[in-house]
Each structure stands twice: as C-alpha cells, then as structure tokens.
Amino acid sequence: MTVLPRPEVSAPQMSIDGEPVSTPSRIEVVDPATAAPFVAVPDAGPEHVSRAVAAAQRAGRVWRALSVEERQKYLLQVVAILRNHLDELASLVTAEQGKPLGRARSEIESGLRYCEAHAQFRIPTELVRDDDEETVVVNRVPLAVTAAITAWNYPVLLMLRKIAPALVAGSTLIVKPSPYTPVATLRAGELLQEVLPAGVVQVLSGGDELGRALVSHPGIGKISFTGSVATGRAIMAAAAPTLKRLTLELGGNDAAIVLDDVDPAEIAADLYWGGLSNCGQVCAAIKRLFVPESLAEDLASALADVAASVVVGDGFADGVDMGPLQNRPQLDLVRSLVADAEQHGAEVYFRGEAPDGPGFFHPVTLVRRVRDDLPLARQEQFGPVLPLFTYSDLDEAIERANASEFGLGASVWAADEERAVAVAGRLEAGTVWVNQHPMLSADTPFGGIKQSGLGVEGSVHGVLGHTDICVLRVKH
Ligand code: NAD
16 A cells, blocks of 8 residues: 655745735644544634734725625635646645545545635625615625634635635635644645735634634624534624624534335445545534334344445555545544443444554444434444434334434435435435535535534535625615
8 A cells, every 4th residue: 555745834824914824823624544643733822812902903995895707816815826836735734633634635625616616606685676766785895804614624625615615795705614624724825825815815823812802802793613613602602792704514413214115235335435435524424324123133234235345444555535534632532422322222233444553543333223312322432333223113213304403415315206305305414415415515505403413514605694685775
C-alpha cells in the first residue's frame, strides 16, 4: 500500500482586516491517523474578536452597497482561487480530519459547486401593492456581521456553505473553525485575502471560548452555526440579549425505514454508505435502520457483504475507503455506545478490521437487537456503527422513528414509490428522502426541525436567512 507524503505545514495565520495575524499562545492540531500533533495554530483572544468585528463592520458598509451581481463576481473569484489550491487544501483536510484524500477533494469540490450555484441566485423583491394610493415593497437588507462557526466533520465544505449565502446577501463574515480542524480553513482564509476586500471574510482560530466571545459580541448580528445540539442551545441563549439572528445546523438521529417490497441486495450498498460515509461523521447520516422482520436476515447479510469490502486506514494511503474518527473523545464515545449496547443484549453481527492505534481508528460495526431506550438508539453515534432495528408493524416503525428529539433527515426505501411517499409524509424531519439518504444540493434548502436546528442553508431560502425584511411604503 503506497502512503502519500503528509503536507508540510509551517505556521498558519489568522486573517484579520486583510492581514496575517498570529498569537504567542497556540493550539496544537492532531493528525487523527497518527494521534500526533502536526501543527499549532493561533489562539485568538477578545482583542482579536474586537478588531475583526470592527473591520467587518467597516468592510460591510462598502460590501452591502455593491449590487448582488458585483458580490457574486467576487464569489466566483473565491471559487477560482480555492480551485487553484485544491490539492493543497485537500491534503490539509486529510491531515487534520482523517478522511481519505479523494474524499477530501470531493468535499472541497462540492463546496465550490455550492458557491457557483449561489453566484446565480437572485434576491427577490416583493411588490405588494402599486396603485394610485400607495406603493408597498418588501425589500431585503443584509444582516451584519455574520459569525460563522463550524464543526470538524467537513471543515472546508461547512465554511463554504456559510460564506456563499452571507456574501450574496451582503453580509461580511468572521469564520471560526473547530479547534480540531482549523488548518484548511485558515489557509483558505489566507487565500481569500488575495481576491476579497479587507474585512469581508476573516478567519479566527481558537477554542470554544472564542466561539463564546463571538456569539456574545454586540457587533455580531447573525450567527450561522454548524455543530451539536448542546452548543446550539448555548448559542441561542447567548444570542438573546441582542436578539441576534440564527441559523443553527445541528445534530440528527436519522431513521431509514425499509419497506417489505425491496430487494435487500439491491439497496444494501446505498444504505451502508448512507450511514457510514465519512466514517459515520455526517449530520444527516442514517443512524437508525428500521427493517421488516421478514427481510432482516437477508438485509443484515447484504450489509455485512458491503462492509467486508471496506478498507479502513490512513487517509493518505492508496485504496483506503474510510479513515479514523476525527478525535479521541469521539472514538471513546463510539466505543462506549457499542459496549453499552452489547452489555444490554445487542448483537454485533459484523465487526470489520481497523489498524491498531495510535490513530483514532474504529472498525465498521453493524449491530442488531438494540433496545430503543439505549444511548446507541437515542443519541447520534457519529461513528462507523449502524444499528438495525426490526419491526412487524409499519405504523409502529413510523412511531419509533419519530420518537426522537432530533428531526434532521429521514428516509423510506421501497420498490413502490407511491407507498414510500405516503410513509415519507408521516416522518418528522427537515428532509425526507425516498430511496436515497442523504442528498444535498445547492438549489434545495436543508435544515432540521425539532431540536436539529433552526433555519436552513441552501437555495434562495438560505440567502434570505442572512437578511431582514425592510418594508417601503410610499403614499401617493
Ligand atoms: P460542537 O458543538 O462541539 O462544536 C462546533 C463549533 O462550536 C466549534 O467550532 C466549537 O469550538 C464551537 N463552540 C463550542 N461551544 C461554543 C459556544 N458555547 N459558543 C459558540 N461556539 C461554541 O460540535 P462538533 O462536535 O464540532 O460537531 C459535531 C456535531 O455537528 C454533530 O452533532 C453533528 O451532527 C453536527 N453537524 C451538523 C450539521 C448540519 O448541517 N446539521 C453538519 C455537520 C455537523
């Protein structure tokens, strides 16, 4: 197996007001495949937040005065410069996140396509009335400044999913990546300074404390957050004193319900990757699989066949399908969820191979006979573990699928599409897919209901989430 060389990273810097900025204290970033630190990044303090907010406000006065089309031209320059550095950025993503290099490239390419789509959107203006007495227009004004705070599973994609709608809407941003995966985001921030006016997109690195400083700063008007439900709740509370606007993309515990007319062999690979791509570290992955009793044995064996072909290893090695988990606490959590389920009668019907440490590798683990009240059924596992639940009555399966505080995604798998759509209509989620899971595209809103989030990203709806309504009423 060939292992490509790891990137040489010297000292990534933050980007504040168009300038590279460092700090004396730095945070070590660990390569999840080796468990060894490979670089240290700046640790921003309150003074950096204040400087960045002031610069974003200054830049915002010019940025919001540009036309949407002018801002979209800048967005296309963002795409161009990042695409020119695709290999470098992908290599950084693999080094800090762990996913195989090809998957890191796909992550960035998908973010760039997302930006390109946003370069085509129009922000609608609604003419309510225009008669002899009055003209009434509903305009949209940008929310400023946006704090964009991201998680560690897709560092570059999540950053781009926040930058694109905010820039189009007319907002300037301060991006704060996860302290686990700040490196590619910082590098992208440096590159963006070459094509954007100073202060339009700034990147600060730091821990959760930096996130707290940003979300409580009175100069921030909008928080665009991707991360856990617990942090989402804390952010909502911190936003209350100044009524900051929020988009919260939070966790999920997506159910997939398989109906009794499917061919297990035909859908097994799609179900498998719907659950376990990116090592299961996907917000809208299949995290609970409901299967009719009559098909359970055949589907389990078809899933095990797919799992047996998956190679787990270093993301820089050739032929690897799945990397390690991104960090040690996540590895510990996934292990404990599986151990707890086994102690309470669950059966691991497939356990794959994974390299021994020191990296955060976890074998592909397929589990059945998991009680609905166990943490593995109720929490998001966010790892390469797929629990299979059987049902004998479809109404009961729907009820169990909906019995969750989460409501991000869900899916129905069936040969009879009409029947599947009817079941889909009864599932509580921001997106319900039929015969696929998950599927996101820039032209379609994506977001969670219940405690999986607030607001959406994607499509014009996502752009409008970076605006307030401002009504103009002219009496004639
Ligand atoms: P996390 O909530 O621990 O951290 C996310 C970010 O928030 C980090 O940058 C962190 O430093 C920052 N942060 C932490 N506390 C903060 C606070 N009080 N105020 C402001 N910022 C704070 O989440 P994570 O463990 O990095 O990410 C995994 C989670 O993200 C999972 O729950 C996953 O489902 C979710 N996720 C959701 C989506 C989506 O689109 N719905 C996409 C990807 C990941």
